[in-house]
Amino acid sequence: MKGQYFLPLFALTTAMFAAAPFVIANAPYESTMLLVQKIFYFHVPSWFVMFSAIFISGIYSVIYLVKGDRKADQIAAAAAEIAVIFGVMGLVTGPLWGRKAWGVWWQWDAKLTMALLLEMIFLGYQLVRRYGGPGSDKMSAALAVFGMVNVPFVYWSVNIWRTVHPKTSVVPTLGPGMFGAFWFSVLSFMLLFSLLLTLRLRLERQRAVLDELYLAEEP
């Protein structure tokens, strides 16, 4: 994102987040879940952002491993960190809803298991990057690629594992009045994501510049 777009987008995102509570409060109640369903306006957009971030991280990791382009690595690292943050949001808001809707905090359902595993893989990414020592950038890139490739396999296997056993789930369908509020939330979260990514990327680039300066200083 270019510098001149940053401030207007920042203002727009702030305004949208300020308006979000009113938009969500004015959206109609879902017939069976009532108030509990409102957490969806935060929960689902969190996952949208997490999956976008994972996808970006995976793609740029591939580019980094193939071309050795440092810029691609910086983008992948920034996106991986954002994936972890929004994954935590999803994993916190999910059980809050699940406790009311299913009566339990956690279900070993395909989506939940996949989300938890992706969160773990991208937490592992952060660990490798910090404590991996020399070559940790390539190691973490490989992990991001594996994390991305793993998504369909985890979904597939957990889905079969869980459908062999009885399964209870209540998936509410969105009514017409809720669509507007839902996509409003998704758009706000996506804007927040792009802002965070820009900021994080700037930090990563400045770090790289600083490293180069240190290297240049040495006799």
Added chain:
Amino acid sequence: MFLRVALLVLKKDVAIEAKSFEIITTTLFFAASCILVFSFAFVKEGAPVQDAASGILWIAIAFSGTLALGRTFERERYGETLRALLLAPAPRPAIYVGKLLGMVFVMVTTEVLLVPMVALLFQAPLFSRPLLLVALLLAGTIGFASVGTLFAAMLVRARTRDIMLPILLYPVTVPVMIAGVQGTSALLMSTPDEALATMWIGIVTSFDVVFITFCLWLFEPLMTE
């Protein structure tokens, strides 16, 4: 050329192992200790908890496999032989395949003891469909070892490799574990569910194909300094 290099690397690993039997004996003993610990948790009033055997078998395989992976590359690091191996005028993916074959060899040797032990200690009829069990074990072992070999190789130079390997390896190999445990459970039913077991073997095999392809492709850029 490719296959010859892979077999040479395998031959080298087997020859070193045959001199001391260090990795195979320690891995076997570790796996046996694992099973012993599990038996205290999952045997109640003389009878094992239902379906415990399949889970115990696969956890023991994963744990001992991780240990063996760490040890194999520790040996290469200690002798500074990995660099020599990478400097050799040989295709990098062939070196990976050689290491993978060596790993599968160690893990299969461990399983030859593990499976009868689980069958005996947990009264599990593991040998009712021997061919399907062998296919499942082999596919699962290859899946686990393929990702494990790549991760262990790339972690060789990392100071924190001992703790990093399981942290990175277990979340990625979860599909293999699910398929292994569920497939084995299907074979352990009073009337073994062959169709279900075959389907799980299919899932692990497709995992193997995809992940080995990625490993072959990633080994080169990851091992370049």
